[in-house]
Amino acid sequence: MSANTRIPSPDQLEKVDSWGMQTSCISSVFRPSLPEQISDIFQTALAAQQNIALRGAGCSYGDASLNAENIILDFTRMNRILAWNPQTGEITVEPGVTLEQLWKYCIGDGWWPPVVSGTMRVTMGGAAGMNYHGKNNFKAGPVGDHILKFQLLLPTGELLHCSREENSDIFFAAIGGFGMLGCFTSITMQMKKIYSGMLEVYAFATNNFAHIIQEFEKRIPQADYLVGWIDCFAKGKELGRGQVHEAHYLQQGEDPFAMQTLRIEKQELPDSLFGILPKSIIWRLMKPIAHPVGIQLLNMLKYKASATLGNHKTIHQSHAAFAFLLDYVPNWKNAYLPGGLIQYQSFIPEQNAEECFKAQIELCQRRKMVPWLGVFKKHRKDDFLMSHAVNGYSLALDLRVTERNREALWQMAQDLNKIVLAYGGRFYFAKDSTLTSTDAEAFLGRDAIEKFESIKRRCDPHNLLQSNLSRRLFPLLNVVETVQPHVSETAL
Ligand SMILES: Cc1cc2nc3c(=O)[nH]c(=O)nc-3n(C[C@H](O)[C@H](O)[C@H](O)COP(=O)(O)OP(=O)(O)OC[C@H]3O[C@@H](n4cnc5c(N)ncnc54)[C@H](O)[C@@H]3O)c2cc1C
Incomplete structure (x- = not known):
């Protein structure tokens, strides 16, 4: 792209999907490979009275990196590792570098990303x-706690250097700022030293929400990672039953084969099940049981297996296998087609978690829209302005969207929001599809939003950076002076 970047003509527009495949948009998509090209696109957009959403790998479940009938700036081609120090574990990357690139680049030197998402596809x-x-939020905080500094290219063309010491208000607002303040053009992070490619993982079954919380509380002082799976179909005394995985790093000297286990090929899982069945077809095999009765049965069988065969088992598992298990079933989300899925994740203060999660699952069961998957984690508060974290727990619920249930599902989400807010809970924009601006203000508070709006005015005076999510949740943030967006969304 050069100084004469043009907005593509209508036949060059692209359909862009949310990760959950339940919403999409038509946008002009630009894929810069150099930072200079970004400023060029900013100028072109301003002149054309278009606004811009920033997009990484598009792994946010909802509309965070969609921008109907406007521009999307996709960073996947800006994917160079800019600096790496294997002595200190400090790494500087371009924004399109994926988590997969990152861990594969560093593991041979004995370093691992300090916080990882459930998929390595993210940028x-x-x-x-x-x-x-990640599954260590209670101990390591969010990824932002490990970012040392970044460069942020503002829509004004200014390149800001941000760290805890320099432009610190922007540092704490842009991390978690859902692409509203500027583009990260380089990010410097501190990686975590590891002495083995393996983790020690202990698995056991839990009877209900009270039990899982009790087990987490007991294990937090010694665990490096903790994650729970919840069978959302169980009722009564078994409401919230599931399975916990607790993992520990191996200390120096504990793995006699560390040189081997730290190799990339020792991290990967095989491409096939039982050596014959390609994993790429697993989602097709799931299709015949991809209905509420089949999934209820699957959850029940999984629970029975974890309470018998898999109970109190300790194994050694590679970092990648433990962290990114879902990535090893390619396209598993296609089992939710044709309507796709939403994820409903709420973060509840510790003292209210049991009651709140029970109320959520009971509501889903009463409305006959039971989540197919429930994931349970422990969290701690952090210092970022638009944070989703609390000192407490989160429950992430995967809910199937169909043409018939769409309206009822959105209504149920509104009712779940009321429950979450009544218990002092928070939400996470990466997972959200259903919140309203009133809900967003209720959990963030007016003060935080006003502070964010004021930083936004400084960084992006023309409101160039917008997205479907920002217009849905923060209409005032995107009050437009010179750029008038069309807010129309194609719902599949
Ligand atoms: C299977 C799966 C498992 C997941 N597990 C977890 C989990 O365990 N924990 C968790 O916290 N999340 C989890 N997520 C959510 C995921 O980590 C986030 O949505 C993450 O932001 C996705 O990264 P991305 O590169 O796809 O960004 P996108 O989804 O494309 O964008 C995310 C946000 O970042 C902004 N952005 C993108 N690039 C830039 C840039 N260069 N400068 C400024 N802003 C930018 C976008 O505007 C958008 O607001 C999971 C998602 C999936 C699909």
């Missing part, structure tokens, strides 16, 4: 834009 720009958390 580091998207990671910082949402401030993602």
Whole structure:
């Protein structure tokens, strides 16, 4: 792209999907490979009275990196590792570098990303834009706690250097600032030293929400990672039953084969099941059981297996296999087609978690829209302005969208929001599809939003950076002076 960047003609527009495939948009998509090209696109957009959404790998479940009938700036071609120090573990990357590139680049030197998302497909720009958390959030905080500094290219063309010391208000607002303040053009992170490619993983079954919380609380002081799976179909005394995985790093000297286990090929899982069945077809095999009765049965069988065969088992598992298990079933989300899925994740203060999660699952069961998957994690508060974290727990619920249930599902989400807010809970833009601006203000508070709006005015005076999500949740943030967006969305 050069100084004479043009907005593509209508036949060059692209259909862009949310990760959950339940919403999409038609946009002009630009894929810069150099930072200079970004300023060029900013100028072109301003002149054409278009606005711009920033996009990494598009792994946010909802509309965070969609921008109907406007521009999307896709960073996947800006994917160079800019600097790496294997002595200190400090790494500087372009925003389109994926988590997969990152761990594969560093593991041979004995380093691992300190916080990882459940998929390695995400980019580091998207990671910082949402401030993602991992299964060690209670101990390591979100990814932003490990970002040392970044460069932020503002829509004004100014390149800001941000760290905890320099432009610190922007540092704490842009991390988790859902791409509203500027583009991360380089990000410097501190990686975590590891002494083995393996983790020690202990698995056991839990009877209900009270039990899982009790087990988490007991294990937090010694665990490096903790994650729970919840069978959302169980009722009564078994409401919230599931399975916990607790993982530990191996200390120096504990793995006699560390030189081997730290190799990339020792991290990968095989491409086939039982050596014969290609994993790429697994989602097709799931299709015949992809209905509520089949999934209820699957959840029940999984629970029974974890409470018998898999109970109190300790194994050694590679970092990648433990962290990114879902990536090893390619296209598993296609089992939710044709309507796709939404994820409903709420973050509840510790003292209210049991009651709130029970109320959520009971509501889903009463409305006969039971989540097919429930994932349970422990969190701690952090210092970022638009944070989703609390000192407490989160429950992430995968819900199927169909043409018939869409309206009822959105209504149920509104009712779940009321429950979450009544218990002092928070939400996460990376997972959201259903919040309203009133809900967003209720959990963030007016003060935080006003502070964010004021930083936005400084960084992006023409409101060039917008997205479907920002217009849905923060209409005032995108009050337009010179750029008038069309807010129309294609719902499949
Ligand atoms: C299977 C799966 C599992 C997941 N597990 C977890 C999990 O365990 N924990 C968790 O916290 N999240 C999880 N997520 C969510 C995911 O980590 C976030 O949505 C993440 O932001 C996606 O990164 P991305 O590169 O796809 O960014 P996108 O989804 O494309 O964008 C995310 C945000 O970042 C902004 N952005 C993108 N690039 C830039 C840039 N260069 N400069 C400024 N802003 C930018 C975008 O505007 C957008 O607001 C999961 C998602 C999936 C699909």
